[in-house]
Amino acid sequence: MASTEGLVPITRAFLASYYDKHQFPPLSDDVSRLCDEIRSVARDLLQGRTLSEGESLLVREAESTPPHKIDENMWKNREQIEEILFLLKRSNWPTMLQQSTAQDAELGAVLLRLKEKFESALKLLVTFQARNSEHVFNTVMTYLPQDFRGTLIRQQKERSERNKQAAVEALINSGGSIREQYALLWNQQMERRKQLAQLGSATGVYKTLVKYLVGVPQVLLDFVRQINDDEGPMEEQRHRYGPPLYSLTKMALNIRLYLSLLWRHLEAGKLQGNQIPILEKAVDVYASELERFIKFIGNVFVNAPFFITAEDAGAIEASKNEEYQEVSVAAGKTHEVSLTVEDINSYIAWDFSLIQGRLNLQDIGFSLEYEDSSGKKTPILPYKRYESDQGNFCACIAGNYKLVWDNSYSSFFSKVLRYKVDCIPPVVESSASANQVEG
Structure with a gap:
């Protein structure tokens, strides 16, 4: 697997x-x-x-x-x-x-x-x-797990393909036209798509496998x-x-x-x-x-x-929708970016670097925290000092998140931060008829 x-x-x-x-x-x-x-x-x-x-x-x-x-x-x-x-x-x-x-x-x-x-x-x-x-x-x-679950799915596919082929042969033997044959073949293609979508939601022909899909x-x-x-x-x-x-x-x-x-x-x-x-x-x-x-x-x-x-998804989406931003973080100060996550399993992605400053001071603190409705803050990503970083976090709770860049430890030198952040929404399930892989 x-x-x-x-x-x-x-x-x-x-x-x-x-x-x-x-x-x-x-x-x-x-x-x-x-x-x-x-x-x-x-x-x-x-x-x-x-x-x-x-x-x-x-x-x-x-x-x-x-x-x-x-x-x-x-x-x-x-x-x-x-x-x-x-x-x-x-x-x-x-x-x-x-x-x-x-x-x-x-x-x-x-x-x-x-x-x-x-x-x-x-x-x-x-x-x-x-x-x-x-x-x-x-x-x-x-x-998929390489055990009986995969075997059952392969058996289901093979059985389904044999039935589809038999249906085509029966149509041909009964004198069906080429147009009728391809109407049947396209309907069968739609059935394959439906079955693949059912695998994704563990419904239909895969409903009996629901309790076995732990680990998929x-x-x-x-x-x-x-x-x-x-x-x-x-x-x-x-x-x-x-x-x-x-x-x-x-x-x-x-x-x-x-x-x-x-x-x-x-x-x-x-x-x-x-x-x-x-x-x-x-x-x-x-x-x-x-x-x-x-x-x-x-x-x-x-x-x-x-x-x-x-990380790749976040970087590409961010470059598509938003250019990098630059901000000067003064000595003794922090810079915060707030993101509202509306759906769980959304990804918070970031990419940042420092673009000026003395070589031995070319780093900045960075952390990620969650803030609930009462204002209580929960650390998500521990504080650490970076020259640059790309990363992401899968949010298991909807709500407000803060990305914090910290230059408070510096007494004299500001840092110019170049960054972009994005919140990538989760994949949402839609109807089976619209959720099909072309093949």
């Missing part, structure tokens, strides 16, 4: 600083250009056509805004790739492309090459999703409950990496729409010179940019920590 002592769940501010070091190079301009081109040609193919219900649905989806979540877009791309692969099966080609002329043979070779491109993209995407999901689960499990780090339970809040850490991930993925989702939808309309157009024996080349270019760009994005994001995700020290 890995130790979580002194750790807190990652914060959005921390992820922002982490993602600053991992900036995704912009997508090729060809993505938007070719997406616009195939959309324009698709509109031409729509002229004078009565659309089927499925085609109307696909048109609306191609014109709508992609989903907001990273993993939902991954599933959406995977669904569209499978739909495109279905259309690219030789048995589903338009009749005119299955003829034996030299031109048809050349077109067939192009279509088979595009099919291979999508098959490679699908394999890469499936592997990424499986590895990412397993990474999240295994990382969580390393912080609270920081872990906090993490799995709050990581995917609307304004939580994963929102930073969506903010940084969502836009390029949304563009790829739109491109996949438009490629599928274009191919669907083109197939129906070709059934009528109509083929224009630019229809296949534009498809070929769009597929090449989509496949290469999707591969680049998945490899990049996979490396970012696998190296991103789940937990950080409260």
Whole structure:
């Protein structure tokens, strides 16, 4: 069991600083250009056509805004790739492309090459999703006691996954469409998120484990409950990496729409010179940019920590919200900063140093105390003299706290103190549906 002592769940501010070091190079301009081109040609193919219900649905989806979540877009791309692969099966080609002329043979070779491109993209995407999901689960499990509790949770997961796979196979065997399969797969993904949130709150399928969860780090339970809040850490991930993925989702939808309309157009024996080349270019760009994005994001995700020290969290939050302050603490005087802690398990974090003074006098006393409603003071952090210090304290009682810098022992020399402090609120539990880890 890995130790979580002194750790807190990652914060959005921390992820922002982490993602600053991992900036995704912009997508090729060809993505938007070719997406616009195939959309324009698709509109031409729509002229004078009565659309089927499925085609109307696909048109609306191609014109709508992609989903907001990273993993939902991954599933959406995977669904569209499978739909495109279905259309690219030789048995589903338009009749005119299955003829034996030299031109048809050349077109067939192009279509088979595009099919291979999508098959490679699908394999890469499936592997990424499986590895990412397993990474999240295994990382969580390393912080659980390595005894029967962990075994029970793993058994529950394995049983749940077998049931999910059986449900998908039953749908396929009954003739379910690709759309229906992916609706089921996404519902199952939501169920995984719900179960992970239940692990965090020891409810639902984990309710019977409540009395056995003594020893499970609270920081872990906090993490799995709050990581995917609307304004939580994963929102930073969506903010940084969502836009390029949304563009790829739109491109996949438009490629599928274009191919669907083109197939129906070709059934009528109509083929224009630019229809296949534009498809070929769009597929090449989509496949290469999707591969680049998945490899990049996979490396970012696998190296991103789940937990950080409260000191790091405090330092990052403070730098985000407040600049360092400077104050001259006169000889024989003290400087105090009061913080009101509204919720227990909040972290009081500090970072300070002295920036002038004689070398042999370059220190200052520092202590932390709690003051109750009656004015009674209780020492929290014992008095000690420092040149500089970074630290934090987890408040087990709400109320007023004072950070005190003491220069009263100096008879002649003032000290210039550079500091910042912050109170980091605790992670609060919200509804299970909003507290889910993307994987």
